[in-house]
Each structure stands twice: as structure tokens, then as C-alpha cells.
């Protein structure tokens with residue numbers, strides 16, 4: 287039975303609007319209004335990611351943009367009885383409206399790999415797409431947190447940074463390469479070998495987001511497990527090749543979409559929590575960085591009201607990880623420089 291005092295607070299909370307309620311009905315602080323835009327929303331990642339963002343109670347307005355197909359995706363998702371209003375925008379002439387007022391912009395726009403391709407093979411098409419989208423972000427929502435999913439992330443993030451610099455809107459705290467899928471994979475694979483519940487597992491993944499530039503730090507994995515060196519090597523390789531494993535299994539029908547949508551939704555949720563002032567939100571992400579001599583690097587990042595409030599260091603590395611770190615630097619630097627050069631052409 288509900289006590290009369292609880293009933294009164296529930297009634298007064300209801301009269302102020304549902305966003306003032308916790309799930310148990312107690313009056314609480316209002317959840318801020320937040321607009322999230324998904325660019326590439328009709329794609330393999332974009333559709334399930336749009337679904338997952340529609341399920342997120344921190345979102346009040348969900349803006350779905352693509353060059354084609356968004357009216358259908360938006361109509362479909364909009365029937366789900368959750369908080370956010372949904373709008374679909376199609377074609378370049380609607381991009382401004384899609385972006386205006388966004389707090390977080392998630393970008394899974396562009397072509398995916400086919401078997402035999404590297405992520406860098408996507409550069410020629412995706413670099414131009416990302417450049418155009420970021421030019422519009424600088425114009426219509428320069429303060430948004432940008433979550434870059436489009437590959438090659440090691441180059442598309444530097445491209446975005448250069449576009450924003452040219453527009454005079456660059457804030458390194460607001461630009462993120464989404465590497466969450468590497469963390470998701472490392473956790474899953476580690477839990478399997480260490481025979482620990484996957485929900486308890488944490489594994490930082492640093493470096494970049496392609497092949498050897500992906501460096502999982504299993505020496506820092508929790509809960510700790512005494513795994514042999516050859517098991518750690520196999521886990522590292524499987525994490526680095528996780529994307530290729532999916533590309534080959536899909537045999538020409540694209541790359542990871544469902545696990546990426548999950549990972550993208552996790553990272554966007556962390557960004558929203560940070561914006562809303564939730565303390566101690568830490569996720570790995572590819573950001574502008576002083577952690578190594580490279581200008582961009584993925585490591586743990588503390589998310590807050592301004593985006594990346596703090597880029598955390600690497601912590602102690604095993605000899606195997608130290609070696610991996612040295613191996614990845616030339617490839618990662620070349621990809622970063624390729625992006626910077628493209629953006630300044």
C-alpha cells in the first residue's frame with residue numbers, strides 16, 4: 287500500500303511532468319532535455335542505433351538523418367512509447383534542421399568494409415562524407431559532442447578536428463572516436479577465457495581503431511585471472527581482428543552493425559550522463575591526447591559537463607603491451623597525418 291505522503295508527492299510530481307519521476311514514482315530532479323542526432327540513421331548501424339537511442343530515457347529529441355530512407359526509419363521508431371520525440375530528415379537540404387540544437391551527434395555514415403579490405407581502404411569515400419558532415423556540424427551545432435563511428439576512425443577523427451579548427455569551433459573536449467566496440471569485444475573474449483561473469487569484467491583498450499593499433503590492456507583486466515602468455519596473445523589478436531572476424535562471417539554483406547549499435551549506444555549514453563553531471567563516467571575513446579607523443583590516442587576518458595574533462599594515462603603496462611604500444615605508433619601516426627592532410631587540401 288502506498289502511504290498518503292508518498293501519494294501526495296507522486297501527484298505533485300505528475301503535475302510537473304513525467305520527467306520529474308524516478309521509476310518508483312518519487313519526485314526527483316528533472317531530467318534535462320537532450321537532443322541526439324544520428325547521421326547515417328538508415329544504415330546497418332544507424333537503424334539499430336536509432337532504436338537503442340529511442341529506448342534511452344536521457345534523450346528528449348531524436349533526430350534521424352540520412353541521404354535516403356530516414357522517413358521510414360523515423361516513422362517506425364517514433365511509435366515506440368518512450369520519452370523522445372523522433373524526427374526524420376532526408377537529403378542535404380534537411381541536414382541543418384536535423385543538427386540544430388543537438389547536444390550529441392553520432393556519425394555512423396559511410397561505406398563499410400568487404401572481405402579483403404582494410405579500414406583504410408574506406409578512406410577515399412568516407413573522408414569526404416565525414417568532412418561534409420562536420421562542416422555542417424560546425425555551422426548548425428558547434429557545441430555538440432561528436433561521436434565518430436565512420437571508418438577509418440584513426441583518420442576520420444583528425445579530419446573532423448581540422449574541419450572544426452578551420453571553422454573556428456574546435457574544442458578537443460567535444461570530439462570522440464568511438465572505440466567502445468573494441469572494449470565490448472575485449473570484455474567478452476576475456477570473460478570466456480578467464481571463466482568470470484562477463485558483466486563484472488573491465489578491460490581498457492587503448493591506441494586506435496584498426497588492426498595492431500587496437501591495444502587491449504589485459505594486464506589491467508578485472509577481475510584478475512592468471513592467464514598464460516599465449517592466451518593473452520590470442521586474446522589480443524582476436525580483439526585486434528574482431529572487426530575482420532565479422533566482415534568475413536558476413537561474406538560481403540558489410541561489417542559489424544548490431545554489436546556496433548550496442549557499443550555506440552553505450553558511448554552516447556556515457557556522453558549524456560557526463561553532460562547531465564553524473565560523476566565518475568569513464569570510457570575509452572580516441573581523442574586529442576598528450577598520453578603519448580601522438581596527437582590523437584585512445585585511452586580512458588572522464589566524461590563531464592563539457593565532454594572529455596580528463597584524458598587518463600595508460601597505467602602500468604606489461605612488457606608485451608609496451609611492445610604493442612611501440613609497434614602501433616607508426617601506423618597510427620600515418621593514419622592521423624593522412625586525415626589532417628586530406629582535410630587541409
Ligand SMILES: NC(=O)C1=CN([C@@H]2O[C@H](COP(=O)(O)OP(=O)(O)OC[C@H]3O[C@@H](n4cnc5c(N)ncnc54)[C@H](O)[C@@H]3O)[C@@H](O)[C@H]2O)C=CC1
Pocket residue numbers: 325326327328329330331332351352353354394395396397398399408412415418419434435436437438439464465466467468495540541542543546
Ligand atoms: N567505430 C567502429 O567501431 C565501427 C565503425 N564502423 C563503420 O561505420 C560506418 C557505417 O557502417 P554501416 O552502418 O555498416 O554501413 P551502411 O552502408 O549499412 O550504412 C551507412 C549509411 O550511411 C549513409 N550515408 C552515406 N553517405 C552519407 C552522407 N553524406 N550523409 C549521411 N548519411 C550518409 C548511407 O546512406 C547508409 O544508410 C562504416 O564506415 C563502418 O566501417 C562499423 C563498425 C564498427
Ligand SMILES: O=C([O-])CC(=O)C(=O)O
Pocket residue numbers: 398399405437467528529530532533541542
Ligand atoms: O571492421 C570493420 O570494418 C568495422 C569495425 O570497425 C569493427 O567492427 O570494429
